[in-house]
Amino acid sequence: MTSQQSSFIESARRVVAIEQAAIAALCERFDGRFVKACEILKDCQGKVVVCGMGKSGHVGNKIAATLASTGTPAFFMHPGEANHGDLGMLGANDVLLAISNSGETGELLNLLPVVKRLNVPVIAMTNRADSTLGKHADVVLDIGVEQEACSLGLAPTTSTTVTLVMGDALAVALLDANGFTSDDFALSHPGGSLGRKLLLTVADIMLTGDEIPLVPEQATVSEALLEISRKGLGLTGITDTQRNLLGVFTDGDLRRLLDARVDIHTTRVEEVMTRGCKTSRGEDLAVEALNLMEQYKISALLVVDENNQPVGAFNMHMLLKAGVL
Known part of the structure; x- marks a missing residue:
């Protein structure tokens, strides 16, 4: 120097x-x-x-x-x-x-x-x-x-x-x-990254309609796996005949089943799904959903309405793309 x-x-x-x-x-x-x-x-x-x-x-x-x-x-x-x-x-x-x-x-x-x-x-x-x-x-x-x-x-x-x-x-x-509060702060900063983080809701970023990964409770694990692959979120929801959400099946669940040598072609997904799964609501702030995902180490979430019926889905990549991360 x-x-x-x-x-x-x-x-x-x-x-x-x-x-x-x-x-x-x-x-x-x-x-x-x-x-x-x-x-x-x-x-x-x-x-x-x-x-x-x-x-x-x-x-x-x-x-x-x-x-x-x-x-x-x-x-x-x-x-x-x-x-x-x-x-x-x-x-x-x-x-x-x-x-x-x-x-x-x-x-x-x-x-x-x-x-x-x-x-x-x-x-x-x-x-x-x-x-x-x-x-x-x-x-x-x-x-x-x-x-x-x-x-x-x-x-x-x-x-x-x-x-x-x-x-x-x-x-x-x-x-x-x-x-x-942080909500008050966001109202005066709607155009910046702070505003996006604090004002963006789950409904603003989630996938809807046919893009939501869902299978009926009588589907086999292999059929659930196909749905996961088609929709690309790393999970699928399992619903009953009234379309109420019963649980989820994820990539992680599949790996555990393969380790246990379970036959994915004959086993029904309702037998191995995760019940009582974490979900989000459309009116939730995206940053709140992010906190939930980080707390429970979840990479994707289903969104349900007041009747516990799926109305959307999103993953961490979508939060990143929206500027929430």
Whole structure:
């Protein structure tokens, strides 16, 4: 490794060490002020409007997005644009989350008279509680750091990381307080893999009709084996004359029968099938079915209705194809 390569790694480790120490120090600041900020945000009847300039604005954008996706309605308002008309986005029932490392950002301070006239609560995230922003805020969250990770001590690095962590802490505290669930999360992420995992139902992916592997109870094991081969799911259901599901017969069952030297041409499948088998319902979430399959080491499942009659079938490969795995 060259000296320059070593220098790259040394710089990276120094940055991580400085930022780790700053985050650890942040833990000591979760006190009554943090609780008050959470209470103001939780009681908000409108939206949380996040505002910040420059790097604070970039971080504020992410904080607003995190709040919105975890159950706290929020959006980002650029302070420069707010001074030229966008302040109309702020309503009397909203809360302003203002981010400024110095607490003296001019574009933010220009908004305060109107914000106070609307009687909108202000939560300030700054490293100076005695700054102009801090003095006019209802509560101040301290995001101060001892040093920036930048070797020049100039570029916002550690300070933006701490600000981001403080925003995450607010969002998750509110998520827990509001009882926000994985289903709620999925509703705000319908287009991504998380949404697919949390919203997709068994009915969305299962095979139906003639594609369901089924044989009557009087069928022989060899006939059941043919059905398994035709449908390609590694199992077949066994039904009575009313088409109620009695059990299943799988590839694994077949291997055990062959080891026991059972005549598959004369033995009826009902004699060797697995009764009381695990099944799924069409309205079940696909991820719940996946958990069941992993728990019992099952590679395929039959789907039944409220009368215990087969209406579908699926296997692990279909869950993988649907993006649930």
